[in-house]
Amino acid sequence: MADEPWRLSRAYSVPVERAVYDPRRQIGRWTLLAATHMGRFSNLVVEMVRGLPEWRIWVPRTIDQAAHVGVGSLFIVMLTAAFAGGVTALQAGYQFTGSIPVYFAAGVIVQSLILELGPVLTAMVLAGRIGARYAAELGTMRVTEQIDALESLGRSPISHLVIPRVVAGTLMLPILVLFADLTGIFFGWAAARQSLAITNADFVFGARYFFQPYDLWYSLIKSLFFGLAVTIMPCYMGFSAQKGAEGVGRATTTAVVTASVLILALDAFLSQVLLL
């Protein structure tokens, strides 16, 4: 044994040459992993497009999902928007007092909500609420062989499970954003009335002075992209879940984190593309 030092590492199942950290191996592994995910994700998107003609299957399920996403998320979305509107008004009041005409505050409140806070906060809330749910549901179905069972019955899991969730989320997010914008503006107005010496006429003037109809379109177009991000990523993560409860937990966490980062990245990208 003393003449054969390699035996020590064999005993712990770690070959000597692998015990040394090799950054090239690590980069290789990451590259392979990224390529695998890209391939699988592309395959999911292609399967979704191929599943669209099976509308008899996905349309009724989309309506169910839309009710879950829309009605179920409305309260928390409006609550978030109410706080966002109120806080924006209070901070505008703090910064503008005595230096800038007060109607500017109305412009800031309305524009901040329509252009940024409404879509981004709503999407973030949905990433947590809907994204986590989709990833956990589909992940559990994957590890308990329910998705295999659908396939074994000659049915497409994409048409039954993924398309309804993605379409419902993508369509419902702009509607929820509209509610969020209206709620945020209302509570922004109420907070501005309390904290600033602003009249209703000044508020309406300020809001209309800075508003352009394209801003609303921009908000809704952005919401569509966010809706796609907060549904398709969790569906993909859930579909790829492995190894029981731990795998489902990991898929859920990854889904929420990925969807949230994607929202921020898309926000930056779409601002460049659509506003400038």
Place this chain on the structure above:
Amino acid sequence: MIEMRGVYKRFGEHVVLEGVDLTVARGETMSLLGPSGTGKSVLLKHINGLIHPDFGEVFVDQQAVPLLGRKELAKLRKRIGYVFQFGALFDSESVFENIKLGITNEDHAGDEPYCRARVGECLNLVNLPPDVAEKFPADLSGGMKKRVGIARAIAGEPTYLLYDEPTSGLDPVNADIIDALIEKLQGELGVTSIVVSHDVRGSFRVGDRVALLAGGRIRMVGTPHEMRESRDSAVRSFLERDFGTPTTT
């Protein structure tokens, strides 16, 4: 007829199947025995294309399963009923909805009176009362879930039935009920079946022939009598392990 030739499958570094050859004739019930973790379920999933082989060929009715396109594969799967080890029932749907999903004929699937009648018929075939249809999988016992899984698999009137460990996790009484049910369905539906199990007694009872999967290959195929008489060390060791002494049942 189901035919597998030289099927090889590995997951990462782990080689599961190393050249499996197996033929199941029309109308036959084949029991596939083997210790846990030898790839019995993996082998079964090759037959309906849930898993594709790395090498080798899988034929069902002379159709090469791994080469089938999306639509052809879906069509083939509608003729193959698959009973999953843990039921794999859709837990957000009622038993009725679960079994209805098994009605794979699209003309019938939209016909509500037909579906009601067929679900009742399938529940009756697996010895479950009609009121079970309104329950959810969470309300059922392990044995009932297995039977609902079988009812879903037969709802589409398949030509083939694949059972993945239909009696695992059940007490001996319930295991006997499931074995009797497999025999009964075999008699009444005349389907070609493969029953994966590590329960020797049950496999000998339901199988016309028995195959032993060991070391990634089919070690032996024969009638229950031939298996009992075998001098092959792996076969004897497997049969002795199950009963403590060489089986005579």
